[in-house]
Amino acid sequence: MISLKVTNSHCPGCSLLCGVQMIEREGLLDVEFMKDCDINSGKLCRFGIELARYYGELQTSALAGGREVSYEEAVTLAAKALSSSRGAGVALCTGDATTEELYALSLFADAAGLATTLGLGHHMHAVGLEAFHKTVTHPDVLDHAQMIVLVDIDPAYQYPLLARRLMLVREQGTTIVSIGPEKEHLSFYTDARYPCHPSRTVDALRAFVEHAMPHALYVVPCGMYGDAALTAQVNNICAATSSRALFVTDFANVRGGLALGMESLSHGIDGLVASIEAGDVTSLVLVESPLFSSYLDDARFWAACETLDALVVLQSHRCEAYPPNAIVLPLPPFYQRKGTLRNVCNRRLVLSGEAEGAVAVLRDLGAAMGHGLSPFDAVAKEARSLCDAWYETVATFTPVELPPQAGVEGPCHRYVPNPYLVRGMPNPRSKRVGLDLYAVAKGKERYVIREDVAEDVVFAYEKDPRYTLPLQPYE
Numbered sequence: 001m002i003s004l005k006v007t008n009s010h011c012p013g014c015s016l017l018c019g020v021q022m023i024e025r026e027g028l029l030d031v032e033f034m035k036d037c038d039i040n041s042g043k044l045c046r047f048g049i050e051l052a053r054y055y056g057e058l059q060t061s062a063l064a065g066g067r068e069v070s071y072e073e074a075v076t077l078a079a080k081a082l083s084s085s086r087g088a089g090v091a092l093c094t095g096d097a098t099t100e101e102l103y104a105l106s107l108f109a110d111a112a113g114l115a116t117t118l119g120l121g122h123h124m125h126a127v128g129l130e131a132f133h134k135t136v137t138h139p140d141v142l143d144h145a146q147m148i149v150l151v152d153i154d155p156a157y158q159y160p161l162l163a164r165r166l167m168l169v170r171e172q173g174t175t176i177v178s179i180g181p182e183k184e185h186l187s188f189y190t191d192a193r194y195p196c197h198p199s200r201t202v203d204a205l206r207a208f209v210e211h212a213m214p215h216a217l218y219v220v221p222c223g224m225y226g227d228a229a230l231t232a233q234v235n236n237i238c239a240a241t242s243s244r245a246l247f248v249t250d251f252a253n254v255r256g257g258l259a260l261g262m263e264s265l266s267h268g269i270d271g272l273v274a275s276i277e278a279g280d281v282t283s284l285v286l287v288e289s290p291l292f293s294s295y296l297d298d299a300r301f302w303a304a305c306e307t308l309d310a311l312v313v314l315q316s317h318r319c320e321a322y323p324p325n326a327i328v329l330p331l332p333p334f335y336q337r338k339g340t341l342r343n344v345c346n347r348r349l350v351l352s353g354e355a356e357g358a359v360a361v362l363r364d365l366g367a368a369m370g371h372g373l374s375p376f377d378a379v380a381k382e383a384r385s386l387c388d389a390w391y392e393t394v395a396t397f398t399p400v401e402l403p404p405q406a407g408v409e410g411p412c413h414r415y416v417p418n419p420y421l422v423r424g425m426p427n428p429r430s431k432r433v434g435l436d437l438y439a440v441a442k443g444k445e446r447y448v449i450r451e452d453v454a455e456d457v458v459f460a461y462e463k464d465p466r467y468t469l470p471l472q473p474y475e
């Protein structure tokens with residue numbers, strides 16, 4: 001008899017959360033297109049098609065001090081390290097977790113006296129949470145916008161299924177413009193492009209809005225590398241012109257985390273690293289956030305982690321290496337978990353796996369520290385009611401003061417996160433660096449440099465022997 005198991009799932013590659021079926025057949029994993037999912041109608045970008053490879057590199061064992069230990073021993077060591085840490089602590093999940101896991105993390109953090117963050121504190125601090133409430137419910141909203149303004153975003157590299165949708169709506173008559181450092185390859189789904197240096201995007205946007213239609217839809221990246229000044233500027237434009245914003249994030253379930261009020265810091269990852277370096281934060285719980293191998297300044301993140309009293313890592317995808325003080329607790333792959341998700345349009349989606357994932361691990365860890373966690377169904381019910389209240393609230397754009405724009409002056413490389421890059425996987429990718437690193441980056445053999453994208457900007461895609469073309473918009 002052939003063993004065959006089909007799991008209805010969603011790709012965790014980005015916050016679009018395209019529908020996909022994972023097929024387990026005779027011990028092998030494969031991907032099947034979910035044609036009846038109206039987010040993506042069965043289409044997947046290359047990352048979605050390669051999900052089996054992503055899920056094939058699993059963290060299966062618990063680690064402590066660089067050696068394999070039993071799960072129970074790792075839980076005991078992690079609880080001891082967290083309990084005896086001298087200073088403040090932070091629990092960070094960048095978003096690749098179910099809403100139930102995120103809620104369990106926030107309950108655990110409350111009980112353990114840790115702050116929680118999604119790595120987006122700089123955006124929240126700039127505009128407040130209200131701007132992130134429901135503005136759209138489905139990618140179809142793109143179909144009904146008269147004008148779509150892409151702000152500092154490269155959909156084909158970052159959110160390929162969004163690029164596909166843009167191509168379709170443009171054929172139906174929607175005007176699409178792009179403001180940002182990219183120019184040439186956006187031409188096949190934009191009507192006008194205003195290339196500009198990253199340090200001048202806010203000014204370019206301000207100048208553009210003088211002539212823009214009211215009731216436009218602004219699409220702006222709002223990830224951990226996103227510029228809070230742009231988020232604030234788009235917020236202000238929406239307040240002044242009755243327009244809407246689609247704040248696009250890089251990880252799967254950021255909306256779930258926002259709905260649960262998990263962003264409690266006023267700064268992003270760089271600010272968190274600075275707090276660790278200053279000794280203000282001495283313990284860190286990382287859930288599906290292996291930034292010491294995937295963050296832009298990963299060497300700095302790693303070095304900061306090494307100074308922590310407690311570094312507890314809950315992780316499903318295997319990292320090449322962990323800091324020596326990391327206590328690693330394995331998680332099942334995303335598709336095997338049960339629970340719910342919210343995508344970039346705030347839609348509630350269901351994962352039909354069977355594993356509790358981080359909920360179970362956090363229950364064990366909490367028990368070892370003397371505090372309990374309710375059974376999964378009770379956690380799920382509370383999480384759902386919090387998310388439903390969030391979903392029913394419509395976004396409010398209140399004018400705010402603009403923070404300084406983060407872009408570096410002079411020549412720079414552009415850093416364009418995509419599903420591979422934020423997970424530390426090989427693929428065409430690029431980096432944005434300041435003048436101090438520019439000469440070094442430019443000279444590196446692994447970069448394919450494309451000049452003249454906008455004045456003073458260089459796109460530098462990292463070479464991968466398997467791919468000679470840029471990431472395709474969709475397949």
Ligand code: SF4
Binds near residue numbers: 013014018044160
């Ligand atoms: S666009 Fe690609 S990475 Fe994003 S959810 Fe869809 S298949 Fe996954």
